Amino acid sequence: MGITASGIGSGLDINSLVAQLVKAESRPMALLQGQQKSIKAKISSYGQVSSALASFQTATRTLGTASQPGSSGSIDAAALKTAVTGFAKAWNDLRSTVATQTAFNDVTRIGAALHGDAGPSSLLSQLRSTMAGAVATAGSLDTLSDLGISFLKDGSMSITDSKLQAAIDTVPADVSALLGGATGFTTRLGTQLTQMLSDTGIINLRTEGLTTSLRNLSRRESAMQDRLEALETRYRAQFTRLDAALSRMQSTSNWLGQQLSALGNQNK
Numbered sequence: 001m002g003i004t005a006s007g008i009g010s011g012l013d014i015n016s017l018v019a020q021l022v023k024a025e026s027r028p029m030a031l032l033q034g035q036q037k038s039i040k041a042k043i044s045s046y047g048q049v050s051s052a053l054a055s056f057q058t059a060t061r062t063l064g065t066a067s068q069p070g071s072s073g074s075i076d077a078a079a080l081k082t083a084v085t086g087f088a089k090a091w092n093d094l095r096s097t098v099a100t101q102t103a104f105n106d107v108t109r110i111g112a113a114l115h116g117d118a119g120p121s122s123l124l125s126q127l128r129s130t131m132a133g134a135v136a137t138a139g140s141l142d143t144l145s146d147l148g149i150s151f152l153k154d155g156s157m158s159i160t161d162s163k164l165q166a167a168i169d170t171v172p173a174d175v176s177a178l179l180g181g182a183t184g185f186t187t188r189l190g191t192q193l194t195q196m197l198s199d200t201g202i203i204n205l206r207t208e209g210l211t212t213s214l215r216n217l218s219r220r221e222s223a224m225q226d227r228l229e230a231l232e233t234r235y236r237a238q239f240t241r242l243d244a245a246l247s248r249m250q251s252t253s254n255w256l257g258q259q260l261s262a263l264g265n266q267n268k
């Protein structure tokens with residue numbers, strides 16, 4: 001930052017003095033950079049939540065398609081079971097991602113990037129509420145648990161294969177209505193997920209807000225950097241002038257010392 005020079009006459013350490021003064025003035029810059037780092041981490045975390053949510057959306061669509069009869073007029077049981085497994089995995093991955101990005105470490109006392117942000121958790125709550133509901137038009141089946149799709153205490157999804165297979169074997173039409181159709185679970189979830197991932201969804205709105213804040217901080221950092229560079233130039237000029245003045249004073253002092261010494265020798 002600027003041209004460096006040591007005191008050439010007085011021995012004044014200009015570089016060290018300027019560096020210390022600029023360092024003291026740079027403390028707000030360090031705080032600003034810390035804020036930028038935090039915001040970048042939040043944007044990255046929201047990106048991971050968005051990706052996991054998009055994967056759950058894909059799994060939901062796949063499940064909806066697999067739940068409907070094929071060209072043969074019947075459900076492909078193997079394809080449906082694979083889709084249910086993928087659906088459960090995508091949900092558990094989404095839940096794990098949110099938990100990781102909002103966690104708080106009790107040992108280090110440090111929270112993850114989105115700790116304290118209720119947004120990601122609210123997304124899970126909304127989806128979970130939809131999946132906990134009932135479908136009135138699915139005959140003998142009302143809820144996902146009737147298919148063996150249930151939630152454990154920690155919020156993860158579990159599948160009971162025997163229950164799912166029994167429903168496919170005995171009431172395939174009801175399975176199709178429960179999962180697909182106009183009011184089935186995958187249709188309801190699809191509508192929710194499309195909104196959540198849209199431009200007006202919470203993820204995009206939070207990300208846009210964070211991006212705006214980051215741009216503002218970047219502008220402040222640039223202005224502060226210019227100020228520090230100007231400050232360094234000013235300090236260096238001031239100390240260079242001081243060094244020259246001290247050098248002149250030293251020269252005058254040496255000259256006076258020589259004159260007094262000469263006078264002393266004359267009087268001996």
